[in-house]
Amino acid sequence: MELESKLSELGKNLKSSLIRELLKFASLPGSISFGGGVPDPDTFPRHELAQIAQEVTEKEYKYTLQYNTTEGDDELAQQMIKLLERTYGITDVSRDNIIFTTGSQQALDLIARIFLDKDSICFVEYPVYLGAASAFRMTLTQFETIPLEDDGINIDYFEKKLEELDKEGKRKNFRFLYTVPNFHNPAGVTMSLEKRKRLIEVCNKYDIIILEDDPYGALRFEGESLPSLYSLGGPERVVLLNTFSKILTPGMRIGVIIGRADIVRKVNMAKQGADLCSPGLNQRIVARYLERYDIFAHLKPAIELYRKKKDTMIKALEENFSDIEGTHWVNPTGGLFIWLTLPEEFDTMEMFDMAKEKKIYYIPGEAFTIDDSKSSSMRLSFCLPSEEQIIEGVERLKKVVVEYGKKKGLI
Amino acid sequence: MELESKLSELGKNLKSSLIRELLKFASLPGSISFGGGVPDPDTFPRHELAQIAQEVTEKEYKYTLQYNTTEGDDELAQQMIKLLERTYGITDVSRDNIIFTTGSQQALDLIARIFLDKDSICFVEYPVYLGAASAFRMTLTQFETIPLEDDGINIDYFEKKLEELDKEGKRKNFRFLYTVPNFHNPAGVTMSLEKRKRLIEVCNKYDIIILEDDPYGALRFEGESLPSLYSLGGPERVVLLNTFSKILTPGMRIGVIIGRADIVRKVNMAKQGADLCSPGLNQRIVARYLERYDIFAHLKPAIELYRKKKDTMIKALEENFSDIEGTHWVNPTGGLFIWLTLPEEFDTMEMFDMAKEKKIYYIPGEAFTIDDSKSSSMRLSFCLPSEEQIIEGVERLKKVVVEYGKKKGLI
Numbered sequence: 110m111e112l113e114s115k116l117s118e119l120g121k122n123l124k125s126s127l128i129r130e131l132l133k134f135a136s137l138p139g140s141i142s143f144g145g146g147v148p149d150p151d152t153f154p155r156h157e158l159a160q161i162a163q164e165v166t167e168k169e170y171k172y173t174l175q176y177n178t179t180e181g182d183d184e185l186a187q188q189m190i191k192l193l194e195r196t197y198g199i200t201d202v203s204r205d206n207i208i209f210t211t212g213s214q215q216a217l218d219l220i221a222r223i224f225l226d227k228d229s230i231c232f233v234e235y236p237v238y239l240g241a242a243s244a245f246r247m248t249l250t251q252f253e254t255i256p257l258e259d260d261g262i263n264i265d266y267f268e269k270k271l272e273e274l275d276k277e278g279k280r281k282n283f284r285f286l287y288t289v290p291n292f293h294n295p296a297g298v299t300m301s302l303e304k305r306k307r308l309i310e311v312c313n314k315y316d317i318i319i320l321e322d323d324p325y326g327a328l329r330f331e332g333e334s335l336p337s338l339y340s341l342g343g344p345e346r347v348v349l350l351n352t353f354s355k356i357l358t359p360g361m362r363i364g365v366i367i368g369r370a371d372i373v374r375k376v377n378m379a380k381q382g383a384d385l386c387s388p389g390l391n392q393r394i395v396a397r398y399l400e401r402y403d404i405f406a407h408l409k410p411a412i413e414l415y416r417k418k419k420d421t422m423i424k425a426l427e428e429n430f431s432d433i434e435g436t437h438w439v440n441p442t443g444g445l446f447i448w449l450t451l452p453e454e455f456d457t458m459e460m461f462d463m464a465k466e467k468k469i470y471y472i473p474g475e476a477f478t479i480d481d482s483k484s485s486s487m488r489l490s491f492c493l494p495s496e497e498q499i500i501e502g503v504e505r506l507k508k509v510v511v512e513y514g515k516k517k518g519l520i
Numbered sequence: 521m522e523l524e525s526k527l528s529e530l531g532k533n534l535k536s537s538l539i540r541e542l543l544k545f546a547s548l549p550g551s552i553s554f555g556g557g558v559p560d561p562d563t564f565p566r567h568e569l570a571q572i573a574q575e576v577t578e579k580e581y582k583y584t585l586q587y588n589t590t591e592g593d594d595e596l597a598q599q600m601i602k603l604l605e606r607t608y609g610i611t612d613v614s615r616d617n618i619i620f621t622t623g624s625q626q627a628l629d630l631i632a633r634i635f636l637d638k639d640s641i642c643f644v645e646y647p648v649y650l651g652a653a654s655a656f657r658m659t660l661t662q663f664e665t666i667p668l669e670d671d672g673i674n675i676d677y678f679e680k681k682l683e684e685l686d687k688e689g690k691r692k693n694f695r696f697l698y699t700v701p702n703f704h705n706p707a708g709v710t711m712s713l714e715k716r717k718r719l720i721e722v723c724n725k726y727d728i729i730i731l732e733d734d735p736y737g738a739l740r741f742e743g744e745s746l747p748s749l750y751s752l753g754g755p756e757r758v759v760l761l762n763t764f765s766k767i768l769t770p771g772m773r774i775g776v777i778i779g780r781a782d783i784v785r786k787v788n789m790a791k792q793g794a795d796l797c798s799p800g801l802n803q804r805i806v807a808r809y810l811e812r813y814d815i816f817a818h819l820k821p822a823i824e825l826y827r828k829k830k831d832t833m834i835k836a837l838e839e840n841f842s843d844i845e846g847t848h849w850v851n852p853t854g855g856l857f858i859w860l861t862l863p864e865e866f867d868t869m870e871m872f873d874m875a876k877e878k879k880i881y882y883i884p885g886e887a888f889t890i891d892d893s894k895s896s897s898m899r900l901s902f903c904l905p906s907e908e909q910i911i912e913g914v915e916r917l918k919k920v921v922v923e924y925g926k927k928k929g930l931i
Binding site: 110112114115116117118119120123124125126129147148150153155156158159160162163164166167170171172173174175176177210211212214215218222223224225226229240243244246247248281284316318345346354358359360361362369371372374375377378379381382383384385386387388389390391 | 521523525526527528529530531534535536537540558561564566567569570571573574575577578581582583584585586587588621622623625626629633634635636637640651654655657658659692695727729756757765769770771772773780782783785786788789790792793794795796797798799800801802
């Protein structure tokens with residue numbers, strides 16, 4: 110059987126994640142990887158979770174081993190309502206505004222499916238979180254890319270672009286803007302309060318939904334939290350995505366959508382077709398954990414660990430890259446990532462082969478574009494390597510950059 | 521914000537599952553429900569699963585609490601390879617031919633997404649498993665419905681239909697035929713060996729993929745297993761879906777696709793966008809269970825329980841419905857369902873209101889059509905009610921049928 114002619118347009122278009130391909134070698138001995146954005150498994154409260162897993166499987170088997178509802182565990186929803194108040198000061202959320210998904214990735218996919226057609230316009234940031242890009246791309250939609258600055262999305266650019274598209278008669282195709290306002294993946298930047306307020310205004314004006322994704326918000330190293338877009342714009346304007354992947358464990362695969370009841374209802378119908386339900390066992394384990402333990406108290410040592418590693422990486426970057434003119438990075442106030450931009454002639458994808466030789470791995474900026482365009486940036490993740498590896502890794506990276514720069518006549 | 525104009529074509533088309541709406545009242549006191557097709561939770565090996573859940577969370581946390589791979593747990597894949605040999609005598613399956621999904625429902629959704637466009641032709645049975653219909657419908661594809669007979673799909677009809685469509689120049693739009701060959705949901709029928717062989721021939725001739733869904737195959741009450749379509753047609757022609765939902769626990773949400781490596785690779789890419797990965801915890805629990813216990817030995821009492829309940833329902837149907845001419849049912853040799861067809865003027869959806877009054881619940885045949893057309897059939901599930909409830913429930917059903925029939929002047 111010849112497969113290609115049988116595939117759908119999407120089937121033909123699909124390609125494997127660049128990151129997976131790139132990181133195949135990162136586990137070879139002697140390698141140092143700044144690639145993976147996964148949390149350190151030693152930060153997971155495994156003893157507590159193991160105990161709870163046993164309990165809820167044994168005693169609550171009629172729920173945990175049976176089909177779940179599509180919207181997910183009511184107990185977890187009650188815990189979530191408390192958590193939203195504690196995290197964001199949001200108090201207007203009820204059960205109808207909540208649906209749990211198989212990780213945030215499924216939330217992105219379901220939202221994309223209910224909103225995006227081929228001729229829709231979906232606004233994303235550059236660089237864009239690649240999981241979001243891969244979900245949205247499956248609808249074969251149109252993208253408009255809005256650049257990020259050190260304090261978040263470039264609103265002037267966004268407004269000008271909207272004006273332009275509106276003049277072209279495309280206002281009816283506007284759907285949503287996807288944004289990661291806190292400790293952006295991959296850019297590490299956080300949207301300023303002023304920009305948050307302006308963003309709501311602009312989206313109100315053009316009737317654009319804001320899809321706010323906040324997986325890292327609780328991983329703050331310093332300073333005060335800024336109000337979420339959801340708090341500022343309300344459910345009339347904002348759909349909020351959250352997840353337990355970065356604050357508890359990604360293995361449970363629990364994402365959550367907070368939004369207007371009619372939107373949540375549509376997501377529910379799409380989820381019925383997509384997987385019927387996510388496992389109740391996992392949701393009940395997390396619900397019980399939240400009931401018994403203070404998740405933020407648990408998180409403190411992990412945040413302290415990440416902060417120290419981040420400081421080490423920033424210091425290493427200062428020591429190694431300050432002398433290369435045109436190099437730029439932002440010291441993140443939370444999260445897991447630093448976005449290192451080299452002088453614009455650098456192609457970090459091409460440079461990756463040299464990095465591989467020196468056994469230092471990063472994610473080329475190209476992976477965070479919608480259309481695989483060349484990039485002089487790279488994502489560096491500091492959460493998994495040790496501090497020694499971070500220092501050694503940045504030194505290796507410097508050697509790669511110098512070698513590549515010289516070979517290309519760039520430095 | 522006005523939602524409707526923002527929704528995608530799919531978003532506008534989505535509707536909630538009829539079953540969910542119908543069964544809202546089935547838990548009222550005094551109700552007897554033949555509606556739900558879920559296994560009896562007391563058949564789940566909860567002690568063993570609870571123990572394993574604790575162990576693998578505590579000791580294997582680096583796998584179970586971390587992100588999983590998209591294709592799923594390698595240990596479960598090894599167990600699956602053994603299980604496929606034991607269940608079907610299939611020996612040519614390797615790791616590249618296997619991907620685990622969030623229940624069979626996600627398998628149906630991902631397969632639909634990589635194969636179906638709006639102008640594709642997707643062949644389904646009537647009645648059709650409604651989870652499949654809801655997944656396939658999300659692609660907005662075209663359907664052709666092939667009636668079921670007591671020994672499976674009507675192959676003569678199928679062949680004639682293909683010939684017709686081919687003459688209309690639509691051969692290039694043929695994608696797959698979805699079939700549940702064993703103990704069909706909802707029809708309860710099993711495809712004969714002769715038909716299995718002919719089906720392969722016909723699909724070879726017209727180059728149509730067979731999507732074989734076999735969730736109930738292991739729940740056989742009597743007789744010998746028939747060879748699977750996958751065994752007969754091989755991976756060149758057949759993609760096989762399986763699940764642990766009916767033989768172990770649905771709560772783990774573990775489905776599996778067995779197919780050609782290039783098809784599995786495409787599914788993998790779609791799954792990366794759809795949810796990145798299913799939880800490794802659940803997969804490892806099941807892998808360890810399969811390693812330690814004989815799943816078929818565990819299943820024996822459950823099958824015996826279902827068989828007895830099925831016998832009770834068949835006997836009750838004979839006692840109550842033999843005198844209503846034009847009524848038809850098949851005594852299933854396995855599975856969870858009996859398909860009761862009333863004389864053709866009956867509309868089981870309309871009759872449902874009367875059934876509700878008598879607190880007896882079934883699923884109207886309309887739920888198992890692609891286009892919500894009227895049906896004189898209903899699905900009766902015998903797995904959850906007690907034998908006493910089955911006897912009492914069938915008597916109530918008889919009263920409903922007589923009352924409805926008289927009111928409509930049908931009997």
